[in-house]
Amino acid sequence: MQVMEAVILGVYLILTTLIGVYFTRRAHSSESDFWTAGKSINTFVGAFALFAALASSSSLMGAVGSGVALGIPFLFAYGFGAVAILPFTLFLVSGQIRRSGVNTLPEFFKQRYGNAVQLVAVAIVVIGMTFYMVPQLTASGLIGSYVLGIDYTTAVIVLGIGFTVYAALGGMWAITYTDLIQGSVMLIGMLVLSILILFQHDGFSPLIQDALAASPNFGDVTQPWLSYFGLFLAFLWFGIVSPSAVMRNFASRDAKTARRSAMWACLLYLLIFVFGLIVAAGGASLGIADTLDNQDMIFVSVIENYMSPLLAGIMLAGLLAAIMSSADAMLLAISAGVARDIYKEYLNKEASEQTVTRIGFTVMIVASIVGIIIAINPPQLIAIMVGWVGGFLLSSFGFPLVLGIWWNRANKAGALAGMLGGALTFLILVITKPFALVSEPIIASPISLILVILVSLMTAPPSAKTQEQVNRYHAEPTDADTKKSAG
Amino acid sequence: SPGIILVAILLVISAIVLIWWPTDIYFMGITLAGWLMFFSYFVWFALSIIYV
Numbered sequence: 236m237q238v239m240e241a242v243i244l245g246v247y248l249i250l251t252t253l254i255g256v257y258f259t260r261r262a263h264s265s266e267s268d269f270w271t272a273g274k275s276i277n278t279f280v281g282a283f284a285l286f287a288a289l290a291s292s293s294s295l296m297g298a299v300g301s302g303v304a305l306g307i308p309f310l311f312a313y314g315f316g317a318v319a320i321l322p323f324t325l326f327l328v329s330g331q332i333r334r335s336g337v338n339t340l341p342e343f344f345k346q347r348y349g350n351a352v353q354l355v356a357v358a359i360v361v362i363g364m365t366f367y368m369v370p371q372l373t374a375s376g377l378i379g380s381y382v383l384g385i386d387y388t389t390a391v392i393v394l395g396i397g398f399t400v401y402a403a404l405g406g407m408w409a410i411t412y413t414d415l416i417q418g419s420v421m422l423i424g425m426l427v428l429s430i431l432i433l434f435q436h437d438g439f440s441p442l443i444q445d446a447l448a449a450s451p452n453f454g455d456v457t458q459p460w461l462s463y464f465g466l467f468l469a470f471l472w473f474g475i476v477s478p479s480a481v482m483r484n485f486a487s488r489d490a491k492t493a494r495r496s497a498m499w500a501c502l503l504y505l506l507i508f509v510f511g512l513i514v515a516a517g518g519a520s521l522g523i524a525d526t527l528d529n530q531d532m533i534f535v536s537v538i539e540n541y542m543s544p545l546l547a548g549i550m551l552a553g554l555l556a557a558i559m560s561s562a563d564a565m566l567l568a569i570s571a572g573v574a575r576d577i578y579k580e581y582l583n584k585e586a587s588e589q590t591v592t593r594i595g596f597t598v599m600i601v602a603s604i605v606g607i608i609i610a611i612n613p614p615q616l617i618a619i620m621v622g623w624v625g626g627f628l629l630s631s632f633g634f635p636l637v638l639g640i641w642w643n644r645a646n647k648a649g650a651l652a653g654m655l656g657g658a659l660t661f662l663i664l665v666i667t668k669p670f671a672l673v674s675e676p677i678i679a680s681p682i683s684l685i686l687v688i689l690v691s692l693m694t695a696p697p698s699a700k701t702q703e704q705v706n707r708y709h710a711e712p713t714d715a716d717t718k719k720s721a722g
Numbered sequence: 723s724p725g726i727i728l729v730a731i732l733l734v735i736s737a738i739v740l741i742w743w744p745t746d747i748y749f750m751g752i753t754l755a756g757w758l759m760f761f762s763y764f765v766w767f768a769l770s771i772i773y774v
Binding site for chain 2 (some may be wrong): 305307308311312314315318319321322323325326327329330334440443444447453454455456462463464467471479494497498501502508509513
């Protein structure tokens with residue numbers, strides 16, 4: 236057991252929780268209040284909140300692990316898509332989502348296509364978020380097993396139960412504020428770690444040479460081309476198709492702040508991936524990747540090798556706390572999806588608040604158990620698992636959403652066909668593995684696109700009212716406006 | 723007619739990187755295909771500044 240790190244870990248987790256409670260009680264009562272209070276939040280804080288909500292540190296750990304295990308170009312492909320998340324979302328849907336007035340993805344689908352599409356969307360979010368728990372649990376199990384000196388399986392089970400209790404106790408209030416702290420700790424931690432690595436290797440060029448000396452394939456493309464293309468696609472679309480706070484940022488802040496926050500959050504992402512290159516090179520230069528049971532552990536090995544126990548403790552605590560708040564947000568999304576959006580909305584409109592809460596809690600426990608069982612023997616590297624989540628959501632939601640915004644003719648039948656067709660194709664490809672790793676969305680999302688277009692054209696167009704709504708997304712005059720100005 | 727124009731630029735740049743995919747040229751021991759993806763990070767940030 237790493238005593239120093241374990242003590243820091245305990246203190247850190249208690250402190251961040253208390254800070255979260257203090258700030259939330261003082262300022263706002265819920266997460267939605269936090270985002271809608273965006274006008275009082277400056278661009279810089281908004282950028283950090285957006286960055287922290289979107290970037291989960293398990294994916295940071297996974298990105299570094301994949302850069303060492305599969306060669307640095309794989310980490311570059313990860314960043315190639317991930318740094319583009321915010322610009323891509325900003326350019327393609329931010330203004331339109333703002334004018335539509337919705338806050339979440341399923342809400343948009345309800346407004347544009349009706350209840351049936353919303354129901355399918357909620358089901359897809361629940362499946363996607365349940366699987367997204369697996370990389371979170373894998374990452375926390377690796378950190379926990381190192382710091383606490385217990386075996387990986389025990390660490391996954393203990394931390395999985397801990398996450399569920401934290402979320403069930405009403406972790407919502409702490410998410411957003413502690414996210415800001417974790418986001419800063421991550422960024423500063425990565426900066427300090429990068430500086431320490433560069434100093435130890437006498438600069439960037441010698442560092443790369445040391446990495447190549449220890450891992451000769453460090454600079455090579457080691458996977459089929461389709462894997463890099465698929466990973467890029469899955470991350471590029473992540474902001475648009477993930478039910479995270481990205482949409483809420485554009486929906487509830489004033490336009491200027493929302494755009495500037497997204498721009499600065501893109502810079503934070505860029506910095507994390509530049510530091511990621513240095514950390515991965517430091518990891519490769521250790522030459523221990525092949526000796527690890529799980530290659531995602533390389534990030535922890537780098538921290539252990541280059542940092543003093545005090546700094547390592549803070550860094551690992553920051554990582555684990557950030558994973559905890561991500562897992563917390565996922566569990567809450569899953570429980571709200573089933574209890575509120577499906578049960579109360581469609582199955583039992585008269586359900587009491589107590590019943591809804593109880594169902595939400597039960598769903599949370601089931602999702603955690605599923606996540607823990609898969610994470611005990613994780614099917615793949617963390618980066619691949621996160622790529623699967625992005626690919627699944629892209630294959631299901633990408634084109635029904637984008638065509639819903641840009642094409643008046645897209646209708647309910649087309650959206651349902653595209654969503655279900657894309658999701659099923661993706662799942663079949665993941666299970667049968669006919670192509671390269673993470674290349675599934677390259678096949679599944681065009682199938683979704685074709686289905687949305689063909690089925691929409693074969694069925695009746697959406698009502699005039701819906702089509703006018705689409706014109707309003709683009710601030711275009713509607714028929715009613717034209718008549719008014721002519722009359 | 724700005725987001726659509728910038729999305730088109732982003733997609734064209736990523737298509738060039740992925741179609742050219744020069745894996746047989748190396749700088750500092752890392753393949754050029756990798757470096758092109760790495761330097762695209764800065765292009766993406768520049769595009770978001772242009773948009774704002």
